[in-house]
Amino acid sequence: MTGAIVPRPIAFVSTVDAEGIANLAPFSYFTACSSNPPVVCFCTTVRIGAHPYKDTLSNVRATGEFVVNIVSEEFAEKMNATSAEVAPEIDEFELSGLTPIPSELVRPPRVAESHVHMECRLRQELIISDQPNGGILVFGDVLRFHVDEAVLDGNKIDPGLLRAIGRMGGPTYIRTRDRFDMARPK
Template identity: 40%
Template sequence: MSNIISFDPKKDQAIFDNLIKYAIAPRPICFASTISKNGQVNLSPFSYFNLMSHQPPVCVFSPLRRMRDGSTKHTLENILEVDEVVINIVNYDLVQQQSLASTEYAEGVDEFKKAGLTPLPSSYIKPPRVAESPIQLECKVQRVIPLSDLPGAGNLVIAEVLAMHVQAHLLDDKNNVKQHELDLVARLGGDWYCRVTQDNLFIVPKPLRNLGIGVDNLPEAIRLSKVLTGNHLGLLANVEIIPSLDNTVDVNIDYSDSTHIHSFAAQLLDQGKLQEAWQVLLRSI
């Protein structure tokens, strides 16, 4: 194992606060649109945000207290007055506008106008949606959980989704989202972001309904391979039983060199050819 450097969130606070944003990433980004009891709309982006439940459908995001003095921000203040919020998903077409909207404008300033975005009336709640957002979630706030009153402390907003609105061009004829066309972005550390494009999408087969054999039950020659990675072993171990050798599958390689065999099997696994990889490996043990 390589050397590891450890950091204490209390003793090394400034370094820790920076590093943790690199470590827990990528984080999806949303615009939260809220409204005060006086009708003042606020729009703010959040990357401390995610989906937490299906039934009921619940999202969580976290407005932080200001680092300089621990005071609360407009989003949280609005939610405590009017317990509704629209969670608007941010994609690549909106990434610069969400960055602009993160500017802390004075109370009363309309972030929709500042960011050049269009408010769209919601169907069930008072705060408006972001018309340009690919997916908009109208939500009722269930709870707000303050984590502390220290500067930088989060306030977990637990919001139940009442309705979801999806741009029609993003759906196929079965109402599945065209993942590559959604063009999502995510927050990383510092000023870094990433973009979900066709080139970096890949599929990971879901675990079997029945139990996979597990890495511990792989043959030792495979489990202790110097070539196969943890990802490769995970794929091989996600079978109910080790396959039987199929002599009808003819792979023309040199079976006297285990390194070559494992390298070839690794290539097959990287191409999604699990059964072919197993047949190659079975001939080597």
């Protein structure tokens, strides 16, 4: 399935736990699901073992807040470093060398290197399956968008300037440089 549903955008989700320890993790099961109101969702997989839920999910459940940061080519390797399985008390910002910056409406920090951030409040959690390799879908209302002017062409995000990456199957990622346009039929 992960080899067929490609390319997948990456939600680079920052959260904090109840004590304020920052967490950062990439999720390639991610999309927008409403424009009015703006809502995004990502899905976390239930793992096998003593700790079936990722720290991200535990933190969102504890605080009701998260930030989605869009991943660009220039910090892809640092994003990948945060996918390591580490103890909850490890700050993935420090682990990866990425820079936390304050959010305006939620407690989790944003990733300074990211050109687009979405500050979110938990809208709903939907348990698809709580079995190993099952999924828990997390919906968030976007409270505030932050867009770096360096990636704007007028009032629109220029994909050539954003240079977002996507996930293919396994360890393979994709750049978004090869694009084409098609007009919608009338």
